[in-house]
Amino acid sequence: MGIFKIEGGIPLKGEITPQGAKNEALQILCAVLLTPEKVTINNIPDIIDINKLITLLGNLGVKIQKIGSGSYTFQADEVNVQYLETEAFKKEGGSLRGSIMIVGPLLARFGRGYIPKPGGDKIGRRRLDTHFEGFINLGAKFRYNREDHFYGVEATDGLTGTDMLLDEASVTGTANIVMAAVLAKGRTTIYNAACEPYLQQLCKMLNSMGANITGVGSNLLTIEGVDSLGGCEHRILPDMIEIGSWIGLAAMTRSEITIKDVSWENLGVIPNTFRKLGITLEKRGDDIFIPAHLDGYEVKTDIDGSILTIADAPWPGFTPDLLSIVLVVATQARGDILIHQKMFESRLFFVDKLIDMGAKIMLCDPHRAVVMGHDFKSQLKATTMSSPDIRAGISLLIAALSAKGTSTIQNIEQIDRGYERIDERLRAIGANIIRA
Incomplete structure (x- = not known):
């Protein structure tokens, strides 16, 4: 120590x-899983939590290249979804609170997402209900293994847009649901959405990739689902x-x-x-x-x-x-x-x-x-x-x-x-x- x-x-x-903003970077890095095309991200902070997430993405099969100080390219064209069911992932994902935000992109693109109970700061209870209730509203099936503290959501027939009112304006919960909804069939509206600048940054990045999100900056987001997303370049605040x-x-x-x-x-x-x-x-x-x-x-x-x-x-x-x-x-x-x-x-x-x-x-x-x-x-x-x-x-x-x-x-x-x-x-x- x-x-x-x-x-x-x-x-x-x-x-x-x-x-660069830690809380924005955690969301932005997870969003690279939504496309098989190359994504360039600049101003990534060189800190433990972010480096852990980059390592996790690499273990999932994302191709990562450092192109400069704080600048990386990511390409998720050969994601190994089976890695989510390994003991190594249970240990790795459980050490990082931000790992919860890989679930939305994986669920949207591959029809399933798993995560061990995330770690992070010891500052009291931090609910995950908003995340999973949002996924369920989009049509996913939820399961939880109490022995391993392992969460899972699956949507073999894809996700379907819907109207939802969040029980709390959770930043990570909103981010996760938005990343799931951008590839869902039809329209999703999210009321009581978080509207922090970092969430706004995520929505702007997704729109630059081809998503259709309106209401950015307000607590009512409307998302028209699209079939696929492309690459982009993004700079973190x-x-x-x-x-x-x-x-x-x-x-x-x-x-x-x-x-x-x-x-x-x-x-x-x-x-x-x-x-x-x-x-x-x-x-x-x-x-x-x-x-x-x-x-x-x-x-x-x-x-x-x-x-x-x-x-x-x-x-x-x-x-x-x-x-x-x-x-x-x-x-x-x-x-x-x-x-x-x-x-x-x-x-x-x-x-x-x-x-x-x-x-x-x-x-x-x-x-x-x-x-x-x-x-x-x-x-x-x-x-x-x-x-x-x-x-x-x-x-x-x-x-x-x-x-x-x-x-x-x-x-x-x-x-x-x-x-x-x-x-x-x-x-x-x-x-x-x-x-x-």
């Missing part, structure tokens, strides 16, 4: 460019979660940082949410400039003077993946804030590590925490801690970079799952961080 050793309290300065992480890092370390090429039009409420914490952000072209907050930052109250509450919600609401960042940034704000994590019941349990560092946090229940900011009058103290999941891991890393002394973070593979060469990129802007 690797560790990071971090000397905190050092102001940083410079430019940093966000990686910058990762909005990483962008939010760098904003939090700049504020906590009182550093002057420019985040390059952020795709402002796809950031939604993220900039304004950080502004509510008192953080100054400047739009410079397509970059974000954060000045050094030498006088700290003050939390805004609600109009009636009550404590500010920041809660997660489906897009265009605030993404749950950034609540951990907001929480750690609030520990040094001027003022108090209530963090309400609605979507996952275990995601706030890392706050005990921040409390050990001297943060003033009251965990009300699994979903809510009140943070009483120090206003930099009391610096966090260095400690040894372990990263429980990707987003908590980066939050603890930000805390360590702002703390007094040398901290150690264990289980950094969790951070590597979502952040590309993070130690190298942080050293480039002045951080004292060593991987051991």
Whole structure:
């Protein structure tokens, strides 16, 4: 197991460019299974979860060629569907949450798709019902082996379009159903569909391959099934979660940082949410400039003077993946804030590590925490801690970079799952961080 050793309290300065979006890449890579023609994808992040999925596609028989940094071609003209029933696939697929999204494309093109219970972050229960209910609505038969925790859907006579109302606006669920429906017979309408930018990107890519999807960007998608899809070239957006992480890092370390090429039009409420914490952000072209907050930052109250509450919600609401960042940034704000994590019941349990560092946090229940900011009058103290999941891991890393002394973070593979060469990129802007 690797560790990071971090000397905190050092102001940083410079430019940093966000990686390609992890959550978009997971969807886009699975979509290559929908066509036998060559697909070129650019700006793929070099992170553990994405590399695992690329390896999985290769083991399924997809021909993969790296043509440059972050650029690959994929050709799924000789897919080995039998691999899905092997013990090797059960182990491989079970280690990656994003593997669930191969089921929709495989079901649409080959009439069957199987997946072991996916792994991923330990942040609470993450339902798969939306995925499989969507497949069943399209005419697939569902089966589940409780002993092996193995899921399967089959449609020997193909899928048929239908109208469906999703029980939740699941991003991965919507993506999976869309990828199944593009090759179904007839029309499919999906109401209460997720409408995140990464889902929009998937729909735009599928349309460029010959699919017929309308309503992109709304919560009502209409899909006219087609007989086949062709190849295309696609570029992945910058990762909005990483962008939010760098904003939090700049504020906590009182550093002057420019985040390059952020795709402002796809950031939604993220900039304004950080502004509510008192953080100054400047739009410079397509970059974000954060000045050094030498006088700290003050939390805004609600109009009636009550404590500010920041809660997660489906897009265009605030993404749950950034609540951990907001929480750690609030520990040094001027003022108090209530963090309400609605979507996952275990995601706030890392706050005990921040409390050990001297943060003033009251965990009300699994979903809510009140943070009483120090206003930099009391610096966090260095400690040894372990990263429980990707987003908590980066939050603890930000805390360590702002703390007094040398901290150690264990289980950094969790951070590597979502952040590309993070130690190298942080050293480039002045951080004292060593991987051991």
